[in-house]
Amino acid sequence: MKEKSFAFPIALISVTIPALVFFLFYLKPPQLHIRADLSFLPLLNASLNFTTSILLLTGLYFIRTKRITYHRYTMLTAFTLSVLFLISYVIYHTLSEPTHFGGTGVIRTVYFFILISHITLSVVIVPLVLITLSRALQSRFDRHRRIARWTWPLWFYVAVTGVLVYVLLSPYYH
Numbered sequence: 001m002k003e004k005s006f007a008f009p010i011a012l013i014s015v016t017i018p019a020l021v022f023f024l025f026y027l028k029p030p031q032l033h034i035r036a037d038l039s040f041l042p043l044l045n046a047s048l049n050f051t052t053s054i055l056l057l058t059g060l061y062f063i064r065t066k067r068i069t070y071h072r073y074t075m076l077t078a079f080t081l082s083v084l085f086l087i088s089y090v091i092y093h094t095l096s097e098p099t100h101f102g103g104t105g106v107i108r109t110v111y112f113f114i115l116i117s118h119i120t121l122s123v124v125i126v127p128l129v130l131i132t133l134s135r136a137l138q139s140r141f142d143r144h145r146r147i148a149r150w151t152w153p154l155w156f157y158v159a160v161t162g163v164l165v166y167v168l169l170s171p172y173y174h
Helices: 005-026 039-063 068-095 106-138 143-170
Strands: none
Touching: 005 068, 005 106, 039 068, 039 143, 068 106, 068 143, 106 143
C-alpha cells in the first residue's frame, strides 16, 4: 500500500479528534446521566500517560541498541495505550463535570503553561504519530526515522505533561 493511501484517514482522524475534544469542552453536549462512578478515570488516564512515557523511553533504548523487534512491540504498545487514553479521556469528559484548577500565584502560571503546551502539542502529535506509524508499518524506515526524530520528543512531552496536569489538578477533583 502506498503512503498516500493513508493520507486521507490520517487527516480525517487528525481533524476529528481535536474537534471532538473542542466540542466536549466548549460547546457542552447535552448531559448524559449515568449511575456509574467515573472518578477513577483521571487516575487511569494519568497511569496510561505515565506508562506510555516509560514505553517511549524503552522504545528509544531498543532502537538505539538495534533491537528492532522489541522496539516495534514497545512502540505499538505505547500507541495502543495512547488510543485507550483518548477513549477514556473522551468518556470522562463527556460524562463528568469539568474540574477547575484552584491554585493561585506562581503554581497557577506553571499549571496553565503546562496545560496549554500539553493541549497544543497533543493536537500536533496525533498526525505525527499516525504518519510515523504508517511509515513503519509500510517498512519505509528511512522516512520513518526522519519523522520519528520529531514525533518521539513531542509524544514524550505530551505523555509526561499529561501526568503533570493530573498531579496538579488532582486536589480539585470532586
